[in-house]
Amino acid sequence: xxxxxxxxxxxxxxxxxxxxxxxxxxxxxxxxxxxxxxxxxxxxxxxxxxxxxxxxxxxxxxxxxxxxxxxxxxxxxxxxxxxxxxxxxxxxxxxxxxxxxxxxxxxxxxxxxxxxxxxxxxxxxxxxxxxxxxxxxxxxxxxxxxxxxxxxxxxxxxxxxxxxxxxxxxxxxxxxxxxxxxxxxxxxxxxxxxxxxxxxxxxxxxxxxxxxxxxxxxxxxxxxxxxxxxxxxxxxxxxxxxxxxxxxxxxxxxxxxxxxxxxxxxxxxxxxxxxxxxxxxxxxxxxxxxxxxxxxxxxxxxxxxxxxxxxxxxxxxxxxxxxxxxxxxxxxxxxxxxxxxxxxxxxxxxxxxxxxxxxxxxxxxxxxxxxxxxxxxxxxxxxxxxxxxxxxxxxxxxxxxxxxxxx
Numbered sequence: 001x002x003x004x005x006x007x008x009x010x011x012x013x014x015x016x017x018x019x020x021x022x023x024x025x026x027x028x029x030x031x032x033x034x035x036x037x038x039x040x041x042x043x044x045x046x047x048x049x050x051x052x053x054x055x056x057x058x059x060x061x062x063x064x065x066x067x068x069x070x071x072x073x074x075x076x077x078x079x080x081x082x083x084x085x086x087x088x089x090x091x092x093x094x095x096x097x098x099x100x101x102x103x104x105x106x107x108x109x110x111x112x113x114x115x116x117x118x119x120x121x122x123x124x125x126x127x128x129x130x131x132x133x134x135x136x137x138x139x140x141x142x143x144x145x146x147x148x149x150x151x152x153x154x155x156x157x158x159x160x161x162x163x164x165x166x167x168x169x170x171x172x173x174x175x176x177x178x179x180x181x182x183x184x185x186x187x188x189x190x191x192x193x194x195x196x197x198x199x200x201x202x203x204x205x206x207x208x209x210x211x212x213x214x215x216x217x218x219x220x221x222x223x224x225x226x227x228x229x230x231x232x233x234x235x236x237x238x239x240x241x242x243x244x245x246x247x248x249x250x251x252x253x254x255x256x257x258x259x260x261x262x263x264x265x266x267x268x269x270x271x272x273x274x275x276x277x278x279x280x281x282x283x284x285x286x287x288x289x290x291x292x293x294x295x296x297x298x299x300x301x302x303x304x305x306x307x308x309x310x311x312x313x314x315x316x317x318x319x320x321x322x323x324x325x326x327x328x329x330x331x332x333x334x335x336x337x338x339x340x341x342x343x344x345x346x347x348x349x350x351x352x353x354x355x356x357x358x359x360x361x362x363x364x365x366x367x368x369x370x371x372x373x374x375x376x377x378x379x380x381x382x383x384x385x386x387x388x389x390x391x392x393x394x395x396x397x398x399x400x401x402x403x404x405x406x407x
Contacts, residue, residue: 006256007308014309018053018259021281026050026059029287032077035070036289053259056279057270061290064091064332067235072097078285087137089234090396092338096235099285107282108238111254112145115240118252119205119228121175123150126200128173130156130164130182134329134397135208141238142177151175161189165198172200176225179208179328181361184215187222188357201225207232207239208328210316231316233293236278242313247305250312257282260311261290262299273298273315294322324352326363329398336365339395343388348373349407363400365392368407 009017026047029036039060040046050056066075071094073080078101085100100108121127127146131139139156146153154171165186168176176183183204190197201223207230220227231251232239236258242251253260261277263270276293280286296317304312318325323332333352340347349368354361365388367373375381385402392400 007252007310009309011309014255015053018255018281019051022050022053022056022259022279023047025279025281025287025289028077029289033075033287035066035075039289056259056261056290057263057268059290061277061292062288063292064096064235064294067096068092068094071095073099076285077287083285087234089137090134090335091332092335098235101284104284107257108141108240109144109148111240111257112141112238113148114254115230115243116142116145116149116205118243118245119230120203120226120246121146121149121151121205125149125151125174125203126171127151127153127175127177128164128168128171129153130159130176130178131208132179132182132327132329132398133158135179136397137234138207138232138239138328141240145240146177161186162193162195165190165195168198168201169196173198174200175203175205176201177205177207180206180211180215180219181209181327183219183223185361187219190222197223199224203228205230209325210318231313233278233295236280236288236291236293242316245304245306245308249304250300250314251316252304252308252310252312255310260299262297265296272300294318324354324363326354326398329396331363331396331398335395336392339388339391343391344373344384346372351405363398365400365402366405367402369404370407 030040030047043060045059068091076099082101083099084102085105087098088095089098129139129142143153143156154167154173183206189195202225204219204223204225204227206227211229216227228244229251230239231242233241237254240254241258242253244251259279259281261270262272262274263277265275274296276295276297278288278291278293280288297313298315299311300314301311303309318330323330336352337347340350348370351366353364355364356362373384375384381404385404388402389400
């Protein structure tokens, strides 16, 4: 079934196409990925047991632990010679590796182009992209997509907020692509230093984090720009997995690339609000079956005023307690606990939280002082804290501050 513009299919057309794509994905993983073949056989299922999209609920799920356990290439569905791009994402004990064929790279580029166009990017725009170093993969994807649209892209690079704001003004940037927290950081710096926001700015494309309504209104008023939201999961697809249209009534799912289920977290039954589960439909190198994202969403299938017929996410809560999101980078508690074991040989009691407001907010790890961790001097205690800070930054590309607290 060949579709030129899949965002506007009828429900019947979506059902037919999803059935075909899901059957293709199931056949591919059963034939080419031993892990999935064993999982399906253990469940007493074969690819032909899926006759309609609702049958997918019977099939086994995939977790990040599964992806880590089969590091680096055991879940690839193509020979390594067909891989043209490799990326690794933090997890414990092994990173999660994602490969891309030429077709995967092109599909990802087209998806990101569609995302940016839906948000309102134009060929005449000058685009400023700003992310934390740990989001380098998204920076690359969005830069390539913006250039494909025809826009001029200011080369992404680590900069202070003051330098970034000067570049925005001097280069007359019209579009900023960043995370909500970094956008708020620029706002606070302007307020505290008496700087004017760039007058050329017309559009904020915000990804990577949840954005509260009051913060959205604050950003739009201060920068005099409209905002659009995007959502992605690095292990599945990049930032174009779901995106906002001009109606701004939820984020449209890229339903031609992934099939989404929303399930009750404990019961595993279908729900309108619950954990998001994704199955890839067009991925060649690393197809995923019923991937548990850990994100909590509320979904609607009601038609959108823009005419698109894809499902929309009305709310997204990243991590659902198992993951903390800071400046667009997800910090899984499992990763932190693994680092604690590696650095200290045990897992002390801890609390992970964000303290302060932008631009001074920081990620704080509070460790409960135990006898085995006690050191007789302040200098030695500081060094023990620095050991974890260094390991944290090397692993996640994100700074944190470690503080000792009493039990």
